[in-house]
Amino acid sequence: MGADDVRRVAEALASARSIVVASHVDPDGDAIGSTLALWHALQTTGATVLPVLARGTTPPATYAFLPGSSAYRQAGAVPPPDVFIALDTPNLARLGEAAELARAASFLVFIDHHPDGDDVGHVRIIDTAAAAVGEMLFDIIPALGLSVDKAVATCLFTAVMTDTGRFSYGNTSPRSLEIAADLVRHGADPSAIFRAVYESRSPGALRLIGRTLSRITLAAGGAIAYSWVTDDDLAETGALPEETENLVDQVRALGGADIVFLVKESAEGQRVSLRAKGAADVGSVARRFGGGGHAAAAGFTFSGDRAALLDVLVPALAEVLP
Amino acid sequence: MGADDVRRVAEALASARSIVVASHVDPDGDAIGSTLALWHALQTTGATVLPVLARGTTPPATYAFLPGSSAYRQAGAVPPPDVFIALDTPNLARLGEAAELARAASFLVFIDHHPDGDDVGHVRIIDTAAAAVGEMLFDIIPALGLSVDKAVATCLFTAVMTDTGRFSYGNTSPRSLEIAADLVRHGADPSAIFRAVYESRSPGALRLIGRTLSRITLAAGGAIAYSWVTDDDLAETGALPEETENLVDQVRALGGADIVFLVKESAEGQRVSLRAKGAADVGSVARRFGGGGHAAAAGFTFSGDRAALLDVLVPALAEVLP
Numbered sequence: 001m002g003a004d005d006v007r008r009v010a011e012a013l014a015s016a017r018s019i020v021v022a023s024h025v026d027p028d029g030d031a032i033g034s035t036l037a038l039w040h041a042l043q044t045t046g047a048t049v050l051p052v053l054a055r056g057t058t059p060p061a062t063y064a065f066l067p068g069s070s071a072y073r074q075a076g077a078v079p080p081p082d083v084f085i086a087l088d089t090p091n092l093a094r095l096g097e098a099a100e101l102a103r104a105a106s107f108l109v110f111i112d113h114h115p116d117g118d119d120v121g122h123v124r125i126i127d128t129a130a131a132a133v134g135e136m137l138f139d140i141i142p143a144l145g146l147s148v149d150k151a152v153a154t155c156l157f158t159a160v161m162t163d164t165g166r167f168s169y170g171n172t173s174p175r176s177l178e179i180a181a182d183l184v185r186h187g188a189d190p191s192a193i194f195r196a197v198y199e200s201r202s203p204g205a206l207r208l209i210g211r212t213l214s215r216i217t218l219a220a221g222g223a224i225a226y227s228w229v230t231d232d233d234l235a236e237t238g239a240l241p242e243e244t245e246n247l248v249d250q251v252r253a254l255g256g257a258d259i260v261f262l263v264k265e266s267a268e269g270q271r272v273s274l275r276a277k278g279a280a281d282v283g284s285v286a287r288r289f290g291g292g293g294h295a296a297a298a299g300f301t302f303s304g305d306r307a308a309l310l311d312v313l314v315p316a317l318a319e320v321l322p
Numbered sequence: 323m324g325a326d327d328v329r330r331v332a333e334a335l336a337s338a339r340s341i342v343v344a345s346h347v348d349p350d351g352d353a354i355g356s357t358l359a360l361w362h363a364l365q366t367t368g369a370t371v372l373p374v375l376a377r378g379t380t381p382p383a384t385y386a387f388l389p390g391s392s393a394y395r396q397a398g399a400v401p402p403p404d405v406f407i408a409l410d411t412p413n414l415a416r417l418g419e420a421a422e423l424a425r426a427a428s429f430l431v432f433i434d435h436h437p438d439g440d441d442v443g444h445v446r447i448i449d450t451a452a453a454a455v456g457e458m459l460f461d462i463i464p465a466l467g468l469s470v471d472k473a474v475a476t477c478l479f480t481a482v483m484t485d486t487g488r489f490s491y492g493n494t495s496p497r498s499l500e501i502a503a504d505l506v507r508h509g510a511d512p513s514a515i516f517r518a519v520y521e522s523r524s525p526g527a528l529r530l531i532g533r534t535l536s537r538i539t540l541a542a543g544g545a546i547a548y549s550w551v552t553d554d555d556l557a558e559t560g561a562l563p564e565e566t567e568n569l570v571d572q573v574r575a576l577g578g579a580d581i582v583f584l585v586k587e588s589a590e591g592q593r594v595s596l597r598a599k600g601a602a603d604v605g606s607v608a609r610r611f612g613g614g615g616h617a618a619a620a621g622f623t624f625s626g627d628r629a630a631l632l633d634v635l636v637p638a639l640a641e642v643l644p
Contacts, residue, residue, distance in 0.1 A: 166488045167502070168516035177503035180489070181496040194490035195599060200577030203538055203547075209575075210535030213528045225525075253531075255522030277521065 005123050006143045009085075012107040012122075013144065016047045016082035020105070022075070024089045025054040025096040029162025029197065032063040034087045034111075034133040037155035039068055041146040052078055054096030060242075065196040066158060067151040080104035088133040090117030111136055131171040134159025138179045150187030157188035162197060204238030209250050211237065212262065220318045222256045228263040228306060248273040259317050263306055270302040270309050279322040288316060327445050328465045331407075334429040334444075335466065338369045338404035342427070344397070346411045347376040347418040351484025351519065354385040356409045356433075356455040359477035361390055363459075363468040374400055376418035382564065387518040388480060389473040402426035410455040412439030433458055453493035456481025460501045472509030479510035484519060492618075526560030531572050533559065534584065542640045544578045550585040550628060570595040581639050585628055592624040592631050601644040610638060 013019065021038050023031035035051045042049040051072050053059065059069050075097040084105035090112055092099040102108055108121040113130040130136045134156040141148055148156070160180055164172045167180070184190060201209075208229060215227045229244060248262035258278045264271040272289070274282035274297070281295040291300020302309045335341065343360050345353035357373045364371040373394050375381065381391050397419040406427035412434055414421040424430055432443040435452040452458045456478040463470055470478070482502055486494045489502070506512060523531075530551060537549045551566060570584035580600045586593040594611070596604035596619070603617040613622020624631045 161489075165516075166490065167483075168488065168512055168520075170513045172506070172512040174503040174506045177499050177506065181499035181503065184494070184496045184499065190490055190494040191492045194487075198490075199575050199599060201575045203540060203544075203576060206535045206538050206573075206576055210532045210537070213532030214536060215532070216525055216528050218525060222525075251528075253521050253523045254525060254528055277517065 002125075003143075005125050006140065008123050009109055009125075010144050012083050012109070013042070013045055013047070016045070016107070018079070018081040019045070019047045019049045019083045019085065020052050020078060020081040020098070020101055021049065021085045021087065022052040022054060022089075022095060022098040022102070023087045024094040027054070027059060027063075029063065030132045030134055030159040031088045032059050032066060032069070033155040033157075033159030033162070034137055036066050036068040036071075037134065037137055037152045037159065038085060038087065038141065039071065040151045040155065041141045041144075041148070044146065047082070050078055050081075052098050052101065054094070054098045062197060062200070063158070065200075066155055068155070075101055081106075083107045083109065085109045085111065086121070087111050087137075088113070090114040092118065092120055111140065129173070131169070131173060131176045132160045132163035134163065135176060135179050138182065148183075148186050153183040153186035153188040154193065157183040157190065158193050158197065161190075161193060166194075166198075202239065202243065204234075204240070205243040207237035208233060208239035208243060209247065212247055212250055216251060216254060218257075219314045220321060223258045223321050224260070224314060224317050225251055225254045225257040226261045226263065226310075227251055228265060230265040231267065248275055251275075252277055258321055261313070261317070263309065265306055268301075270304070270306055272300055272302060272309070272313065274298045274300075274317075280317075280320045282317070282320065285313075285316050285320055289313070324447075325465075327447050328462065330445050331431055331447075332466050334405050334431070335364070335367055335369070338367070338429070340401070340403040341367070341369045341371045341405045341407065342374050342400060342403040342420070342423055343371065343407045343409065344374040344376060344411075344417060344420040344424070345409045346416040349376070349381060349385075351385065352454045352456055352481040353410045354381050354388060354391070355477045355479075355481030355484070356459055358388050358390040358393075359456065359459055359474045359481065360407060360409065360463065361393065362473045362477065363463045363466075363470070366468065369404070372400055372403075374420050374423065376416070376420045384519060384522070385480070387522075388477055390477070397423055403428075405429045405431065407431045407433065408443070409433050409459075410435070412436040414440065414442055433462065451495070453491070453495060453498045454482045454485035456485065457498060457501050460504070470505075470508050475505040475508035475510040476515065479505040479512065480515055480519065483512075483515060488516075488520075524561070524565065526556075526562070527565040529559035530555060530561035530565060531569065534569055534572055538573060538576060540579075541636045542643060545580045545643050546582070546636060546639050547573055547576045547579040548583045548585065548632075549573055550587060552587040553589065570597055573597075574599055580643055583635070583639070585631065587628055590623075592626070592628055594622055594624060594631070594635065596620045596622075596639075602639075602642045604639070604642065607635075607638050607642055611635070 021035050023035045039051045084102045110121040110124045115128045212227045251260040261274045276282045276296045283293045283295050283298040286298035286300045289300040343357050345357045361373045406424045430443040432446045437450045534549045573582040583596045598604045598618045605615045605617050605620040608615050608620035608622045611622040
């Protein structure tokens with residue numbers, strides 16, 4: 001981060017009577033953790049500080065354990081602030097319902113680690129080498145003259161832990177782990193945070209994972225593996241639709257598979273989530289089927305039945321195997 | 323560690339022509355990772371250095387990816403060494419078939435983090451605050467004048483990652499995370515190690531996890547949760563008996579449960595693995611049933627059928643709920 005950028009943000013905060021902190025729609029652990037960490041840290045400024053959701057009325061239940069999660073407001077219920085700080089968000093569109101507040105704010109700041117963000121905002125602090133915006137805030141919060149207390153540390157640890165996949169994704173740097181160490185020194189409790197994020201599934205969600213794993217099927221000599229769930233599975237296990245998010249990651253645990261995918265079958269068709277464990281580009285396949293995503297994670301919707309889907313999808317994926 | 327202890331070990335190593343490094347029976351990631359890390363580091367001493375198994379002929383398949391795993395020898399095939407270094411092992415009994423080599427060695431060293439170890443060995447370096455022996459070796463290897471290269475770093479990262487449950491157990495200290503950061507700087511690849519340890523399951527193992535999760539049953543209003551597998555499940559899913567290790571940890575993902583357990587039913591009886599997610603002491607219950615273990619992880623074997631087991635076990639666990 002540039003010292004000049006931080007100075008300009010500090011000056012804007014010093015004269016602000018109202019500050020909004022927000023992140024992207026469909027918020028993940030970095031979005032929620034970073035927003036609440038900065039919200040906590042800004043409490044000492046004397047301004048009215050509000051964390052604002054980009055969509056909906058409450059943050060995801062997974063992150064309800066974070067201190068301050070009940071302080072979230074809907075964007076429509078908040079007047080335009082003096083300072084708007086957008087976190088983990090490359091552009092105004094990803095701010096959803098909060099974009100209007102961002103446009104109307106006197107001073108707009110983006111703190112982000114995504115590449116290819118729009119050139120919008122009075123100050124943009126961008127670090128594409130950071131695994132999480134939570135990492136960036138660990139430096140920025142003290143640079144703004146604010147403190148990292150236990151609540152801030154808990155939120156930032158959650159941000160770093162989730163965005164690095166528990167320190168296992170390729171983005172996990174020595175710096176990620178060092179910051180995590182410092183956050184534990186500042187009061188973050190790794191085991192309590194771990195239990196809250198990863199060991200708080202519902203019985204229905206676990207039974208749905210059970211069905212998913214029981215059905216794992218191999219193709220292309222084991223290099224491709226897939227499974228599926230249906231609306232009937234949700235009804236029978238008691239799992240909620242939101243509990244199918246990331247279900248495909250359970251299939252990743254299979255050794256030898258370079259590409260894994262999960263099909264969610266409903267009356268509307270087949271929703272396919274693709275994941276590459278190695279070097280395959282599943283995004284290119286998703287685009288061929290009218291979907292999108294990255295090389296390692298992508299998805300699309302198919303209007304035929306599951307057998308018809310497998311007939312065309314498996315050969316298409318076999319073509320992009322490493 | 324005491325400087326005097328390290329000096330005595332360094333002196334013994336300096337004159338040694340043969341060195342054996344070994345760990346406990348049923349080796350985990352810390353046992354294998356620490357043993358192979360020290361074995362690698364000792365290659366420069368000029369002595370004949372061998373990693374020796376406490377039981378069996380090969381280390382667990384999960385850790386076959388570690389550099390040096392093919393160097394392991396059976397205890398019976400190795401002559402008594404000048405120096406024997408026992409890692410992650412509190413006593414001779416846990417060395418299994420390697421205990422005889424340890425007794426016959428001219429110089430016997432224990433490097434361990436367990437409390438209540440036996441007072442055996444010429445030098446004992448014990449740090450009960452270390453989350454893993456791998457943490458201790460990160461300091462001890464350089465103190466012995468040896469180097470932490472990429473192979474050593476990979477083995478030590480595996481040791482620390484597995485013994486802290488991917489930096490999520492209560493033993494995860496700032497020091498654990500700092501050492502992990504330094505190990506990445508020394509060449510350890512977190513995502514490659516993660517994939518090898520946690521994303522290399524067999525189709526049979528995943529199907530067995532599927533059955534386990536599909537059967538999750540709640541008791542005590544959800545504070546206790548359990549599941550079970552049988553020999554028939556292994557045969558039908560194709561999972562190997564060794565793939566039932568840590569199967570109980572899959573049940574931990576359930577929110578609201580303070581105690582979880584898994585029953586493995588076979589012709590020999592019911593083998594029960596108990597885990598406390600919170601403050602409950604499941605070790606005390608295991609001991610009542612003739613088993614043993616720690617407050618957070620324990621086990622025992624029961625000779626009746628599953629229904630008879632549940633009739634007595636669930637009420638006993640309900641008594642120790644926090």
